[in-house]
Amino acid sequence: MPKGSVAITAERCKGCGFCVEFCPTHVLELSSAFNAKGYHPPHMITAEKCSGCNLCGMYCPDFAIFGYKFPDLKGGKVGPA
Amino acid sequence: MPKGSVAITAERCKGCGFCVEFCPTHVLELSSAFNAKGYHPPHMITAEKCSGCNLCGMYCPDFAIFGYKFPDLKGGKVGPA
Amino acid sequence: MTHADPRCVLTGTHFINGDAACCEGALAAGARFAAGYPITPSTEVVERFASRAPTVGGIFIQMEDELAASIALQGMVWAGQKSFTVTSGPGYSLMMEHIGLAAMTETPCVFVNVQRGGPSTGLPTLPAQGDMMQARFGSHGDYSTISLVPSTPQECFDLTVTAFNLAEQFRVPVMFMMDECVGHMTEKVVIPEASEIELYPRRRASKPPGEFLLFEPGPDLVPEMAHAGEGYNVYVTGLTHDNRGYPLMNPKMQRELITRQFEKISRAADQLTIVESEGVEGADVVIVAYGITARVSRRAIQMARDKGLKVGLLRLICVWPFPEKLIRELAPKVKALVMPELNMGQVVIELERCAGGKCKVISVPHPGGTVHKPADILEAIERGAQ
Amino acid sequence: MTHADPRCVLTGTHFINGDAACCEGALAAGARFAAGYPITPSTEVVERFASRAPTVGGIFIQMEDELAASIALQGMVWAGQKSFTVTSGPGYSLMMEHIGLAAMTETPCVFVNVQRGGPSTGLPTLPAQGDMMQARFGSHGDYSTISLVPSTPQECFDLTVTAFNLAEQFRVPVMFMMDECVGHMTEKVVIPEASEIELYPRRRASKPPGEFLLFEPGPDLVPEMAHAGEGYNVYVTGLTHDNRGYPLMNPKMQRELITRQFEKISRAADQLTIVESEGVEGADVVIVAYGITARVSRRAIQMARDKGLKVGLLRLICVWPFPEKLIRELAPKVKALVMPELNMGQVVIELERCAGGKCKVISVPHPGGTVHKPADILEAIERGAQ
Amino acid sequence: MLKEIRIAGFGGQGVILSAHITGRAVALHENGYATMTQNYGPEARGGAASAALVISDQPVLFPYVANPDILVVLSQEAFTRFTPEVKEGGTLLVEEDLVHMENLPQHLKVYSIPATRIAEELGKKMVLNVVMVGFFCSITGAVSYDACLAAVKDCVPAKFLDLNIKAFDRGFQFGQELLVKGTKPEADTESEAILESAN
Amino acid sequence: MLKEIRIAGFGGQGVILSAHITGRAVALHENGYATMTQNYGPEARGGAASAALVISDQPVLFPYVANPDILVVLSQEAFTRFTPEVKEGGTLLVEEDLVHMENLPQHLKVYSIPATRIAEELGKKMVLNVVMVGFFCSITGAVSYDACLAAVKDCVPAKFLDLNIKAFDRGFQFGQELLVKGTKPEADTESEAILESAN
Amino acid sequence: MSTTPELAILNPVEEVLRKDRIPTIWCPGCGIGTTVNSFAYALMGTGIDLKKTAIVSGIGCSGRVSGYMALDSFHTTHGRAIPFATGLKLANPELNVIVYSGDGDLTSIGGNHLVHAARRNMDLLVVCVNNMIYAMTGGQAAATTPGNSMSTTTPYGSFEPEICLPQLVDACGAVFVARWTAFHVKQLERTMAKALKKKGFRFIEVVTPCPTLYQRRNNMGDGLAAMMDYKNSQQDQERRPHLRSGHGARRRYHRR
Amino acid sequence: MSTTPELAILNPVEEVLRKDRIPTIWCPGCGIGTTVNSFAYALMGTGIDLKKTAIVSGIGCSGRVSGYMALDSFHTTHGRAIPFATGLKLANPELNVIVYSGDGDLTSIGGNHLVHAARRNMDLLVVCVNNMIYAMTGGQAAATTPGNSMSTTTPYGSFEPEICLPQLVDACGAVFVARWTAFHVKQLERTMAKALKKKGFRFIEVVTPCPTLYQRRNNMGDGLAAMMDYKNSQQDQERRPHLRSGHGARRRYHRR
């Protein structure tokens, strides 16, 4: 049961791979698909491992991805860590 | 018997008093006479004490004075220390 | 128009030099902030300002060089203040990049240049009018600004106020082109009551954030202004930019932007034809001069009139933009226009162009260091009258 | 005249851009030292020089800013070398103080400006000719220098050599006014044999130390030069100075010095009238243009001739000093002179002045970012022909 | 004979170099005249880049290209921007994987090549521009094979020479094959989709 | 009534201030017009300094002084340089200890004062310029005593006010006494020597 | 897997970005954008009044940062961001003024202003993006380019030693000096937040990848390679001044 | 008492002075001329080839030194002596190039060149005459003016801390850094001689009296008073940066 997830704006992505490399739980991978600019944006390969920690978002130089936590059952805060 | 003496170009002097103050043996004094620019150049008051060390020359910002040593009887160098 | 703040105005009669009068003019105009760097013969302006400004809640900052001074003042303006800087030849050369920046970003401010003999270090303590073309063309690229030239300490006061007003009205950097003579000449200067000093207020954004565009031209092509800290998220760049201020680097935007920046000045040509004329009507020869040289010319004119010559004086107070229309009208009516300048012939280029061959144009150049001998100007008048 | 050093000359046929050709021209002219600071679109000149110079015993130094670059090169010259610097608009503005220094100290050197759209940061990658008046008047005070404008990469090579030669002949800083178009345009460039490249050698002191005076004018008013390290105890200052080079700050010395510095150029007006003319004889309309704009004008001329109009082209290669005499002679013979420029109308001021009302003078301004549409120039030709 | 050519894509694709090679071929290896100019934005990579080339048997007066005879596009943005400028009946060369040809004017002769893919197959994506030069040479005949190859050799570092010659040849070959098949791109499903949307 | 005045000496003697005080007296305390200009060298002290003052009952057009009606000299250099410029029949005021009057033109009216010595006696060499203002006021009558005194008061720091008033008065007094004795300097041996060499 | 739809649309940093200007002009793998994230979170986290916050840049790839921030943005001339900011701050002391620019801009052409703003303890936060190169103009050597590196103006390797910025700024008397790399996103955010809340002259250097113009010419791989390098290697001293003598990436400078 | 007539006429330092330019423009009690003595003896003592020695100044009272030396003399623009000297040295490496100028010139407007010449270890000797003021222009505050001092542009006392030059230059990597006062004529001579013989970027600061424009306004007496002060007082820290924290007048800096 994943604790969080990511939102990706594929058209902004320049395929640098920072998010993939620095995701602590190795949730992401660059897809083989091109976006309009010819880059390969990331997608989730092990979504269940995502903690929503938003490290991917912190690293993404193009504001193309960010992570967020699912609402806590006890009513915690929603939003990036 | 003095070991040295000084040469003074009175017209260059601006009366700052450096030579007087920093002569280690207090050989000099500012004279009461004016030079053309209205300054009081130094003169020797205790010439016998002059070692010719040229400290006055080192201090004079206007190249108006310098000290030199008398020739050594044993044929030493003539000129500023 | 608003009026000067009485706390900043040293109302009264003074015996002060042009530099001091310029400082008082800036204060009266509402400048409480200035950035500068010392240089002879301009330093007295900022020295006085450094002492006066804190008494009215202002600051003078002496920057590390003229590059810094000439942009720090623009920061002051974008923070909502009126501001100016003061320099002389070598420092003015160092300010050129930032005069272009001020023109491009339409930053209202005043650059005072107390001209001395050049080129290079030249004659630091002696007068010249050798930076007149530099005032117009010294920065790279095309821009159009305003240059005023005072010829008495009294005018150093009065016209400094005008310089600030024009800067605000047109959102341009205004060049205040003094010279060592006027700057270091001491005379009676009358500073009026604050209520008699009219000020052109900052053209502030009349729309709220979101609707307001920082470079949207008003009816007179001049945009309104918002400052840092007012919630507008202003965007100011020296790049070619659109009405939001965002960089937009293509020939079309360039044409739109630069053409407008020229037109906002050229449309106001009549307002900016600021001259003083004396005996021009019916004259055979008119001396066209500015600054200290205009004053020296008066003696030559007296001498010429004594000889029975019909001579007038057209004193240019606003040199840039050049009063083209006036000269085009005047040239056919006279035998000659004579222009003495404390330079090798700078503004006379424009004079001759505008005269368009309709009369003789006689340049009386002078490399500076002192003023003209009236006899030299007289000689030119006589040549012109033939 | 001597000849170029074969080791420095890349004899052969090349497909290179104007920036590269300029670099090769400088090397061929004997410049093995340069100081610079990167700026688009000029950087390729020094990048190439940085790679080429060490192969011929030279050095390129990238300084910390343009202020430094524009004076380091003068140090190089006073050490006995030929040297130059390269920049574009904003950097050129920063060099203004030192152009004045070079003029005042009569330091032979070359300032290359690859012009881009301005003012301020403007259009860094796009062309303009907006710094033409700055090249003449950008530094404070009065000085007279030479400005050349190439219109093809081939000319970037050829005229760079000329620029160095003129610098040496007159002991002045020479402005080499390229633009982004020409700088970034790639074409065939033929570099001749070194033996075919004539160089004007440094005018070295012909008298021994003690007798030699560093600023004593020769018959053509140009002084000879001694360098640091040659035992002459040279004294070089930006202050007004006497023939020894010692500061002497009075109006008389100022007049003597500045007048001579102007005259050494003005006396050579004929040599410095460097133009290319085509179809001017018998033309109704002559286009007067320089640099890339002259090339663009050729298409407009073709179009006009197709319409049966008699149009000629006068291409200014040396823009400053302005070919005054030539224009004064030409103006009465034509209906109109048309001047397209990639600026809001700069050199046309001189054109109109010299035309003296003898013919129409039509400015075709353009704020830059691209070249003129030939149709716009055609339209001006048609107006002129009426 | 005067031909105006534009090659456009984004920074980093070697657009400028491909124009340079072509111009050089004409100017130095064919006794013709060539003038190359370039436009680029402030971006070092990823921004729009385009080069214009005027080749002629006469000296080139006007160096700019407003309406090219031949347009080579390596990016969608370049396609959208420059296609409308091509002369009536002009030629369009396209990097087929990077460009979706929407609103393609009917009057154009269109030739596509997966230059990036070919370059990647050769082991170095960067040679896509040389592939394109070969393709250009092959399709347009505006410059001879020999001159073009000589220019390629002039311009590339020695250690990449073989690779580049291969890239040039692959591009040239691809063009020759295409010419045999006709001006329209191969009717594989992917490019059919493109053609559809190009109505 | 237009009077051209030059006051000259070296930097640090307060030459400029003395001209300022005099001009101020005319412009602000007498309803006249005064224009003061100055020349100075690059030196902060010790270099040549000179001020020119034009006073008139009409606005002053030409602000410079080529041939003064009155010359005040405080240094040898100033004497040598400016004396030849004085108008025929003009007035020369001299600091007598600092100037040896060689080649003195006969047409001049000459008045000397040991201003520095007087200032030193008052305890501050720096007020020599105010002594000179008093002397000037007294000898030339170009400006009234009251106006001049008022201007002195305007210009000096409060804590030195008394000293300066004294200096002004001493200068004025010295002038009055001299006028009684005639235009030539006191015939003490020292100044006689000067006069001799002034032939 | 349910996502909260609103969140899925808006990246939180966009609160302080000019959305209408994205995508940025920066290259793939350029580290400048990464530093902007740390800055954005620091800005939002400290709760300073964003309406009273201005950001000033010079010219360069890094100098474009000001233009992407939804603050009062000033993109001035090359090297002169600090004196512009000085004027801004003096004339309206209520403003938080941040200078964000490149190494070339702030330390080469603008070096004098850096020195003197630090000396006069001007109340500014200066963030210097150090990619060890003049990037925007195409890869010329900067004062920060490590000795022996290749660049377009040092085709035989640069023969000048590079400058150590924290040491320089410290010598001038800055009250707060720090250095991180773009890899240290969290540490950088915290440092920025801390600096934002301090008064006086504060300086933060961020060593940042420039794959296009610095790394490529020096065979140092792409942006990711640089980031990995920042992460892993603490030993190899070659061409990585962020790891050098006493000024390790992790070391923070405090003064006064 | 017999004097040797020849000696009595020629001051030995005149060998390296332009005699036709004496008297100097300097004020009574100005310390600049005193530093010139140390420099002259150092020059003569080291026996370097004076024909291959050039001296470069900027603008200022101190900047006039170059014009009094019988060397190749360059009086350049304000602040730019170092880059001029850099060009000179690069284009003729045989030259000994000395920059001799004022504190304002070298460290305020010219600060950037100082920083970068030190950084690139340019082979120059820079002598900075620090009189803690802009003298030639009439006494404005400089970056070296001690905090709270009076000057014409700080009529209420300067509110900016002054810079410590040896610390700055050291941080930039100079190979030789020293500071003396004009009182320390012998030490200064020795230090200058030592520096003249070294290679690389060498920097010597000399704290010097300016009675006319700095001291008078700060009630610090005449030139002699300043010299006495340099001699005697080591405790009083007020307004005498030459005595301050760790940068005592007697401390010499060496690096590399």
Ligand SMILES: Cc1ncc(C[n+]2csc(CCOP(=O)(O)OP(=O)(O)O)c2C)c(N)n1
């Ligand atoms: C006066 C001036 N000189 C030169 C330039 C050209 N220029 C623009 S950006 C830049 C270098 C930027 O380097 P840096 O600050 O390190 O930023 P980066 O691009 O590396 O992020 C230069 C030299 C300019 N715009 N203005």
Ligand SMILES: Cc1ncc(C[n+]2csc(CCOP(=O)(O)OP(=O)(O)O)c2C)c(N)n1
């Ligand atoms: C570009 C420029 N700005 C300003 C000046 C004016 N200026 C000449 S000397 C000087 C200050 C000199 O101070 P410093 O270097 O400390 O020398 P000092 O006179 O104190 O010996 C200044 C500001 C100038 N000549 N050029």
Ligand code: SF4
């Ligand atoms: S939010 Fe955290 S865990 Fe999820 S993908 Fe991003 S970095 Fe990985």
Ligand code: SF4
């Ligand atoms: S970090 Fe951003 S730009 Fe890089 S691959 Fe991930 S989403 Fe794309």
Ligand code: SF4
């Ligand atoms: S030479 Fe020495 S002892 Fe003689 S007066 Fe000079 S300082 Fe005194």
Ligand code: SF4
């Ligand atoms: S040191 Fe020189 S200037 Fe000073 S009093 Fe002595 S001789 Fe005169």
Ligand code: SF4
């Ligand atoms: S050139 Fe370098 S610094 Fe500039 S955007 Fe690209 S990677 Fe970033």
Ligand code: SF4
């Ligand atoms: S003003 Fe100061 S530094 Fe200048 S000469 Fe006089 S005492 Fe020396």
Ligand SMILES: [Mg+2]
């Ligand atoms: Mg950088």
Ligand SMILES: [Mg+2]
């Ligand atoms: Mg000083």
